[in-house]
Amino acid sequence: MNFESELKKGKFLISECNHCKKIVWPPSEFCNQCLKENSWRKCSPIGTIIEFSKKENTYFCVAKFENSIKIIGEIISGIPKVNGIVKIVDCGIKNNNYFFKMTSKMLSN
Ligand SMILES: [Zn+2]
Incomplete structure (x- = not known):
């Protein structure tokens, strides 16, 4: 999943850490707090x-x-x-x- 390619389609995704549940912004594949992998989900509008x-x-x-x-x-x-x-x-x-x-x-x- 790619943040920008989804945004181009009008879908606003955010990256959230699978481990510590931090929402990582700007979007990234890895958590900036615990360095584990993030998952992607739709942001609340x-x-x-x-x-x-x-x-x-x-x-x-x-x-x-x-x-x-x-x-x-x-x-x-x-x-x-x-x-x-x-x-x-x-x-x-x-x-x-x-x-x-x-x-x-x-x-x-
Ligand atoms: Zn984390």
């Missing part, structure tokens, strides 16, 4: 916004996924707020850069 900014008319955010990894994404719908929820709706590789598109949802009671 739901994350929490840590910070965001606005450039021209587009919001960008840094969000945390699986309580561990930080991803920069473009907000394609909704207005972000710190600690708000985002969902990855699209991802891939464009011009050799990873991209993640997210929607920002307000929590409603």
Whole structure:
């Protein structure tokens, strides 16, 4: 399994250590903590916004996924707020850069 070839297909995988269960980011075949082999699985698409900014008319955010990894994404719908929820709706590789598109949802009671 290859992280980038899967990302190109719109699948966001993360590497997790078989031994100590650490999520290793950036993705790698081996754990950076105990040096054992990692396995690949799909990342949860739901994350929490840590910070965001606005450039021209587009919001960008840094969000945390699986309580561990930080991803920069473009907000394609909704207005972000710190600690708000985002969902990855699209991802891939464009011009050799990873991209993640997210929607920002307000929590409603
Ligand atoms: Zn490990």
